[in-house]
């Protein structure tokens with residue numbers, strides 16, 4: 001009797017997510033698990049995919065996303081599954097959809113990156129998790145609760161440090177989020193609604209992380225002139241709470257700071273000897289967030305990604321918009337707000353140095369609701385595999401895969417994920433190593449990546465033949481130590 005499995009990926013070249021060298025094998029899936037990895041000539045699959053000449057790797061873990069709402073509003077998760085992503089870490093940069101019920105209040109920036117007030121309708125973190133579990137997305141998720149969201153939820157005026165009563169209220173919301181399944185807390189100390197929060201406020205709000213060894217992830221206060229101070233602040237928060245920290249989308253911005261990854265990376269490496277530190281990076285030398293005149297002033301070029309009062313300018317250069325309006329770029333940026341921008345402000349050599357750093361994970365930081373989004377939304381993972389690993393030879397393909405699978409699974413505590421081995425969760429990506437690359441560009445950013453043949457989440461095909469299957473097998477993942 002030949003054994004029949006639910007799915008067999010036949011004749012694959014397996015890159016298993018551990019950085020081990022690739023090997024040839026059939027991969028069999030039964031239910032939501034990888035049942036066998038080896039030569040299975042006698043076995044049959046209810047579904048068989050010919051993976052000869054293709055790579056089978058663990059599904060990619062997007063270490064840094066703003067997909068909190070995308071999982072509800074476009075749950076097939078096309079920008080993610082089309083590039084092999086099977087798990088997203090959401091709630092980054094201090095911005096989470098929950099717990100916050102805005103009612104008829106306006107959405108303060110940068111929360112508006114996720115949509116209008118109607119999306120902020122979760123008075124508790126558990127109500128958000130319950131909705132995701134009742135009506136799942138195509139991908140798994142691991143959730144962070146955002147400090148900026150907590151400030152908006154508890155403070156009438158965010159231009160000052162929180163009072164002890166507000167800190168205690170935010171702390172109990174952090175506890176509630178962790179009980180509901182959040183894996184940690186994020187901050188966005190760079191952004192206005194959190195800028196007035198001193199380090200001590202962050203530490204006290206995040207106290208509930210300590211007994212659970214939950215994560216502290218941060219869009220730091222300064223990624224420019226004071227980037228080293230910001231790293232020190234991050235490390236201090238991690239030490240005082242005795243929890244792991246993740247430095248989000250690590251970069252050095254502004255022309256005068258180009259080259260300073262030569263300072264930041266050795267500092268991170270040195271501190272890793274005494275505390276748990278992770279970092280992620282997106283593979284581009286342009287950033288993207290809300291549009292501000294200050295940030296545009298630091299960039300060599302700025303593109304408008306969306307604008308509420310002037311949607312017609314999405315996708316245009318800010319300089320061209322300013323010309324058209326007969327204003328300076330700073331005045332035009334102000335007139336366009338609320339709005340988003342893409343800022344060319346990093347140095348390619350820094351980007352490559354950070355990407356190649358042994359401990360750097362890959363995170364897209366994609367903004368899924370922008371009218372003309374940064375191409376990182378649809379392109380990040382394919383660009384790392386294609387442009388940086390195959391094209392430039394920045395690292396072997398095994399290393400590229402590890403940065404998007406085994407390493408984030410370990411960092412975020414996602415047990416049994418990020419690896420191709422018997423008994424692991426069947427999150428898998430089948431891709432063509434010779435073809436894989438981003439198709440998205442700054443001019444045409446909404447395009448599925450090239451070379452991604454099939455994507456499987458918890459044993460179910462979610463992407464095949466260039467299309468989402470419509471299946472939504474995603475789970476809300478808890479942190480395991």
Ligand SMILES: [Zn+2]
Pocket residue numbers: 092093188219248249
């Ligand atoms: Zn950020």
